[in-house]
Structure formats: C-alpha cells, structure tokens
Amino acid sequence: MKNLASRVLAGLAAGALAIATIVAMSWPAQAAVDNYTPHGGPGVSLLGSDVVFTVVEAGQTFTCEQFDLSGTLTGPDVSRPFGSTATTWDQLVFSGCTNPYFGATTFDLTGTWGFAITGPEVGSVSPAAITDVAMFVEMNGCSFNIAGEVSGDFDDATEVFTPTGSTLIIADDPVGFVCSSVGFTQGQSISVSGSWLITGLTISNP
Structure with a gap:
C-alpha cells in the first residue's frame, strides 16, 4: 500500500x-x-493614386491623381507590439488635387506620419493604419487642418494598402469667408478611399 x-x-x-x-x-x-516585425528599408515610400478625401458632413471631395509620401523604416528586423509604428514619413509629393467647387487644392504636411501593423497577418494580409496624419489643406478662399489616422489592410505580397476606415477630422476652425458656403466646420469627419503602394516594406509575425 x-x-x-x-x-x-x-x-x-x-x-x-x-x-x-x-x-x-x-x-x-x-x-x-501580439508582435510583428517589419523588414526592408531603409527607404519606404507610400505611393497613392486616385486618392479621395471626403468631408462627409459637407459632402465635399478632394481627389488627388498622385499623393505620395516617403521616409524611412525604423528598426528593420526588430519585433514590436501591434500598433507600434514601423515608418516615419515626412515628405509629400502630390499632383492633380482638385475639389469640384474650389478647383485646385494643395496639401502640406504639418507633422511626421507613421505606419503600423495593428493585428496578426492572415496569409499575406495584415490590418494596418497610417498614423499621426496631420496636414494643412488650402484652396481658393478656404483653408483648414486635418488630423487623425487611416485604417486599412496591407497585403505585403502585392505591396498594396487599402483604406477601410478613418478617424480624420477637420481639426480647427476653417479660415476663409467661402468655407461656410459649402458647410465646412471644425470636427467634421473625413473619409478616405483609393489605394497606396508601399515599397520597401514586408511584414512577418512575430
């Protein structure tokens, strides 16, 4: 026993x-x-074509034939938590940006944008976000600042980022007497459509 x-x-x-x-x-x-690892660099570019920013409440669109950002990959081959940025984008080149009411429109970066993977990769596709979006928008007789981020999916097999959501808003009181004529006010939401080709970046988990 x-x-x-x-x-x-x-x-x-x-x-x-x-x-x-x-x-x-x-x-x-x-x-x-809960981590991801970016590979590539040192240069990383965000090449946008037919990108459309829409001020939802005012029903006004800004369509850009070209909307490109460039910068660097931070910490290549270093694992980091989801949501931590992998790039710094501080240079913008755009062309053919127009609004049906105001005509030609210009955009100037007012900060350094980033890019982050926000969830696990499925196949070659990861949920992602363009972060710290900040820019000054100016057109004939009206101007304002935009801030927020753009969420979407990044397929590193095709190198394409496709927007699926946006927290962008008009961040301050629009300046110019014609702003009110189309209904622009502070706090209005801005949606984003189109696609960007991201060159110089691939993703692995973790």
Whole structure:
C-alpha cells in the first residue's frame, strides 16, 4: 500500500511538472503573437493614386491623381507590439488635387506620419493604419487642418494598402469667408478611399 501511494504521489508530481512546463513554454509564445516585425528599408515610400478625401458632413471631395509620401523604416528586423509604428514619413509629393467647387487644392504636411501593423497577418494580409496624419489643406478662399489616422489592410505580397476606415477630422476652425458656403466646420469627419503602394516594406509575425 505504501509503495502504491508513493507511486501515485510521484505520478501527480510528474503531471504537475509537465503542466507547469507547458504553461512556461506557452506564455512567451502567446506574448509573441501580439508582435510583428517589419523588414526592408531603409527607404519606404507610400505611393497613392486616385486618392479621395471626403468631408462627409459637407459632402465635399478632394481627389488627388498622385499623393505620395516617403521616409524611412525604423528598426528593420526588430519585433514590436501591434500598433507600434514601423515608418516615419515626412515628405509629400502630390499632383492633380482638385475639389469640384474650389478647383485646385494643395496639401502640406504639418507633422511626421507613421505606419503600423495593428493585428496578426492572415496569409499575406495584415490590418494596418497610417498614423499621426496631420496636414494643412488650402484652396481658393478656404483653408483648414486635418488630423487623425487611416485604417486599412496591407497585403505585403502585392505591396498594396487599402483604406477601410478613418478617424480624420477637420481639426480647427476653417479660415476663409467661402468655407461656410459649402458647410465646412471644425470636427467634421473625413473619409478616405483609393489605394497606396508601399515599397520597401514586408511584414512577418512575430
């Protein structure tokens, strides 16, 4: 009986050790799932064509034939948590930006934009966001600042980022007597459509 009890206790101890070992091995693996690693660089470009910014409440659109940003990849081959940026974009080249009412429109960066993967990759597609978007928009007789971020999907097999959502808003009181004629006011939301080709960047998990 004593030997049987000893064997039972030994078996229980071995089982507990095995469970503890599995937990210890599983925890870092689970933590790593919440990370991603950008590869490429050092230069990374965001090449946009037929990008449309729409001030939703005012029903006004700004369509750009070309809307390109360029900058650098930060920490290539270094794993980081989802939501942490992988790029700094501080140069903008645009052309053919127009509004049906105001005509030609100009955009100037007022900050450094970023790009972040926000969730795990499925196949070659990762949820992502263009972050820290900040720019000054000027047209004939009206100007204002835009701020927020653009969410979407990044397919690193095709290098295409496709917007699916936006938190962009008119960030200040529009300046110019004609702004009110089309209904521009501070706080109005701005949607984004079109697509960007991101060159010099691929993603892996973790």
